[in-house]
Amino acid sequence: MSQTSENNAGQVESALLRTLIDSLPDVIYVKDDKGRKIIANHADVASLGLSGEEEVIGKTDLELLEGSVGERCYRDDMDIISTGKPIVNKEEFFFDADGKQQWLLTTKIPVQDAGGKTSHILGIGHNITRRKQHEESLRKLNDELSSQTEELTKLNEQLTLQKEQETEKAIAQGKFEIASEILHDIGNALVGFGAYLNRINRILEKGNLKAVTNLSLFIGNQQGVLANALGADKANALLALTEGIAKTQTENNAEFSASVNELLNITAHIQEILNIQRQFVAGREGQQQRKPVNLVNIISDCRSMLLASLEKKRIKLHANIAPGTFIIKGDHTKLMQVILNVLKNSVEAIDMEADEKDINISLRADGTLIELKVKDNGKGFSPETGARLFERGFTTKSNGTGLGLYNCRSIIESHAGEFNIASPGVDHGAEVNIVFNQEEN
Ligand SMILES: Nc1ncnc2c1ncn2[C@@H]1O[C@H](COP(=O)(O)OP(=O)(O)O)[C@@H](O)[C@H]1O
Ligand SMILES: [Mg+2]
CATH class of the missing domain: 1.10.287 (Helix Hairpins)
Incomplete structure (x- = not known):
């Protein structure tokens, strides 16, 4: 074969190879021993967001790729040149012209010259972005x-x-x-x-x-x-x-x-x-009733219940009920328990031998407040005793339980009310004061 026809055959082969690498979807390039590109196929040029090979030739990855990505790729190239060791199937990312992250499966092969020195790098990169995205969404799904x-x-x-x-x-x-x-x-x-x-x-x-x-x-x-x-x-x-x-x-x-x-x-x-x-x-069952209760009825029920002991001690019970309605939401039985306790305490505080034996109940409204008072002229109590009356179990009676006032207060408070007792002093009687607030109740 003549020299010219050999040249021609070489040119044809090179053109064919060129067509082949340009039509492959993978990135294919050749770099010299300084990492400068000397061949870049269409896919490579396109992946860099450029349009012609001439824009790529002569440039290293430091110039072609942004920041740390460029540095990483360039470092790999220089390692291959100095060690002569290939990089096979390395997964690496870069950012395309639109700033989107792309993943390549890169293989870089060192090519030695006649003296055995690495003179070129042959590179091929297969785009695995889709696979990576799949893997990522699978990972997310898995996490979720x-x-x-x-x-x-x-x-x-x-x-x-x-x-x-x-x-x-x-x-x-x-x-x-x-x-x-x-x-x-x-x-x-x-x-x-x-x-x-x-x-x-x-x-x-x-x-x-x-x-x-x-x-x-x-x-x-x-x-x-x-x-x-x-x-x-x-x-x-x-x-x-x-x-x-x-x-x-x-x-x-x-x-x-x-x-x-x-x-x-x-x-x-x-x-x-x-x-x-x-x-x-x-209480434990949370069964406190909350039905409309007429306080006037409660007073008269309690009065009938205590009639015998009042008569026996000849105590006069006066009820002074202001005109109007005195209805609150609450538990009839428990409220009766309160009034009975209070009246019983008054009866017990009044001396059999006293001349005047009176208990006065008064009921009146003041705006949304309802005030119920029970006053007796019994033996009253000292300020020291007064300070302890609501202690659970505090009693001054030989047969007392000391639970009456304690319970009265807790029942009234569970009806959004206030319960207090006061005495001007020993032998000066005592007065219980109960206030309900119809708005809160
Ligand atoms: N109307 C009252 N007059 C004087 N002292 C009272 C009166 N009501 C209660 N007390 C005093 O409060 C104490 C506690 O009363 P209470 O809690 O009902 O328990 P108990 O009646 O079992 O003693 C009584 O022991 C008494 O000393
Ligand atoms: Mg009592």
Whole structure:
């Protein structure tokens, strides 16, 4: 083959190779030992955002690529030149002309000259941006899935906990219901017991004591007549006998009635404790009623309930109710408990022997406020005692529980009200002051 035809064949081959590398979608380039591009295919030129190979030839990656990306690629090139070691399938990124991140799978092969020195770098880069994006979205999906799984696990734990708590609550609720029923039954039994004690008391009061006493008086008065009829000895014996019976009967009666009164006290005490327990149970169940309650009715109900003990001690109860309606939302039973406690305290504070024995209840409205006062002229209390009255369990009575005022205050406060008690001093009576705010209530 002649020289020219060899040249021609070489030119054809080179043109064919050139067409081949230009039509491949992968980036293909050749660099010299200074890292300067001497061949760049269409894909390479396009990936740099340029339009002609002449804009690329003679330039290193430092000039062709931005900042740190350019530095990284140039460093790799220089390493290959100095070590003669290729870089195979390295995943690396750069930013295209639009600033979008692109990923290449790069292979750079060193080419040695006749002396064995690396004189060129042959590079090929396959665009793997789509794959990377897929991988990225898969990774994100995976992250999201694992965080959702974590959340689900947490939710599941919470649900389990909630279930356990609900079960515990249900058990507690059951216990409270049973407790509440038991308290109710004991309460009913006590009411019956108290009624019997009262009956015994009445029988004792009405009993034949008077008859026996009258009989012995009669026999004493008629001693002369009886002595004539029966003889002095027998008449005297009869008198002694009837006097003895009357005396024993009087002593027995006194003892009976003291015992019965003591039993009544104990019953009242137990009832008070029961009420407190009931309130506790109801509180735990969160069952405070919130229905319209007429305070006037409460006062008159309490008055009827205490009528017997008021009459017994000859205490006068005056009610001074201003015109208007006195309705609040609340729990009828609990509010009655408050007023009964307060009135009972007043009754207990009033001395049997006092000349004036009065309890005054007053009810009036002031704007949205309702003011309920209970004033007595009983024995009152000192400022030192006054400071301790709301302590749970504080009492000055031998048979007191010290729970009355404590409960009164907590019941009134649960009705958005205020409860206070004051006394001008010992022997100067006491006044309870209850204020409800209809707006807050
Ligand atoms: N109207 C009142 N007059 C004088 N002292 C009172 C009055 N009300 C309550 N107290 C005093 O407050 C104390 C506590 O009352 P309370 O809590 O009802 O318990 P208790 O009646 O069982 O003693 C009583 O022991 C008494 O000393
Ligand atoms: Mg009391």
